[in-house]
Amino acid sequence: MRKLILLTVLTLPLAAQDTFDFAVLDKLGANATSRSNITLDGDMLKLASSVLGGNKNDGGDIKALVDSLHGIYIRSWEFDKEGQYNEADLGPLRDYLKQHRWSKIVDVHEKKEISEIWTLPQDNSRIGGIAILSAEPKEATVVYINGSLKAEDIAKLSGTMGIPDIKSMQEAKKKQASKDKTSKDDEEN
Amino acid sequence: MSFEDDLRSALRREAAPDGFAERVIALACSGGAASGGAKRPIPIALWRRPLVWAIAAGLLVAAAIPPAASEYRRRREERAMAAKQELLMALTVTRVKLRKAQDKIQRTQRRAL
Numbered sequence: 001m002r003k004l005i006l007l008t009v010l011t012l013p014l015a016a017q018d019t020f021d022f023a024v025l026d027k028l029g030a031n032a033t034s035r036s037n038i039t040l041d042g043d044m045l046k047l048a049s050s051v052l053g054g055n056k057n058d059g060g061d062i063k064a065l066v067d068s069l070h071g072i073y074i075r076s077w078e079f080d081k082e083g084q085y086n087e088a089d090l091g092p093l094r095d096y097l098k099q100h101r102w103s104k105i106v107d108v109h110e111k112k113e114i115s116e117i118w119t120l121p122q123d124n125s126r127i128g129g130i131a132i133l134s135a136e137p138k139e140a141t142v143v144y145i146n147g148s149l150k151a152e153d154i155a156k157l158s159g160t161m162g163i164p165d166i167k168s169m170q171e172a173k174k175k176q177a178s179k180d181k182t183s184k185d186d187e188e189n
Numbered sequence: 190m191s192f193e194d195d196l197r198s199a200l201r202r203e204a205a206p207d208g209f210a211e212r213v214i215a216l217a218c219s220g221g222a223a224s225g226g227a228k229r230p231i232p233i234a235l236w237r238r239p240l241v242w243a244i245a246a247g248l249l250v251a252a253a254i255p256p257a258a259s260e261y262r263r264r265r266e267e268r269a270m271a272a273k274q275e276l277l278m279a280l281t282v283t284r285v286k287l288r289k290a291q292d293k294i295q296r297t298q299r300r301a302l
Contacts, residue, residue, distance in 0.1 A: 038279045040272065047265075048272035062280065072279045108293040115290040132286045143283050 020096045020144065025075055028089035028140060032077035040072040069147030082137040087114065090133055093142060097131055112137045126150055 022039075029035050040048065045066055052063040079085060097104075097118045106117035114135040120128030132143040235241055 036278075036282075038275050038282075040275055040279060044272045045276070047269045048276040051266070051269040051273050052276075066276065072276065072283075074279050074282050076282065106290050106294065108290060108297060110293050110296070113293070115286070115293050117287070117290055130283075132283065132290065134286050134289065141282065141286055143279075143286055145283065 019071065019146070020073075020093060022073055022075055022142075022144075024092045025089065025142065028085050029075075029077035031079060031084040033080050034078045036074065036076040038072065038074035042070050045069055045072065065149070065153045068149060068153070069145060071144075071146040073144040073146075074142070076141040077139065079138045082112070084138075085140055087135045087140070090135065090140070090142070093131070093133065093144075102129070102131065122148065 049063055049066045052066065077085065094116075100120070102118040102120045104116055104118050106115060108115045114133070116131075116133040118131040118133070120130075122128045127149050129144070129146040130149070131145070132141070134141040134143075
């Protein structure tokens with residue numbers, strides 16, 4: 001009995017962390033001049049999906065994709081000047097993604113800009129979600145999409161809504177990794 | 190003692206007179222007519238009759254349901270349209286950020302080449 005209670009107490013925090021608490025990121029936007037928060041949980045997505053029309057122009061092409069999602073969370077902050085937020089404040093989200101075995105498929109640091117794309121790998125070439133962390137001098141954005149997605153869904157979105165093909169991104173990352181490995185080997189030789 | 194005797198005699202069990210059961214059955218079948226005519230029902234004011242109240246309540250509910258349902262539908266549709274706008278906005282932000290990431294990757298790759 002004591003073991004059972006202990007097990008319950010230990011597993012409760014894990015269950016509670018099933019979805020990332022976006023309130024943790026609030027301090028990032030303390031100096032923001034404008035902020036955008038979009039929270040679409042499962043019920044809201046169902047509601048939105050119910051009015052997505054059957055034709056392409058009315059969102060009909062993304063209906064099936066939206067139906068397979070559990071949540072979409074967007075947090076975006078804009079600042080007047082540079083240096084008004086600490087990029088390290090995105091740390092809790094990164095920690096959460098690492099803890100939940102998301103893998104970073106894109107990590108680009110260019111000048112003062114950072115773009116990270118994380119996906120949650122699943123079986124049968126599906127992904128369990130996609131997260132985008134974008135940090136620019138005067139803007140920070142977090143996109144967190146939770147739900148079972150097929151690579152084709154993303155490809156479909158990229159065709160209809162201009163979202164790039166995640167598959168090609170993964171391939172590019174693999175190529176880059178093998179290229180880095182080759183050059184490292186050459187240097188060693 | 191006489192009181193007790195009187196009581197005992199009064200409570201003494203007696204057999205029903207002949208034909209009593211038949212008379213009761215006949216009275217019951219005739220709806221009480223045999224006892225000298227039907228009893229007149231006690232008049233109850235209309236507003237005090239439960240059936241009237243039940244019908245009034247039913248009518249009230251029936252009248253209230255369609256507007257309430259229509260209002261519920263209208264509000265739900267409004268919420269759905271707002272959710273759809275948010276969804277499209279969210280997907281647009283996603284698309285923009287993915288594009289930016291892709292552009293950066295392409296620039297990095299070009300530089301590497």
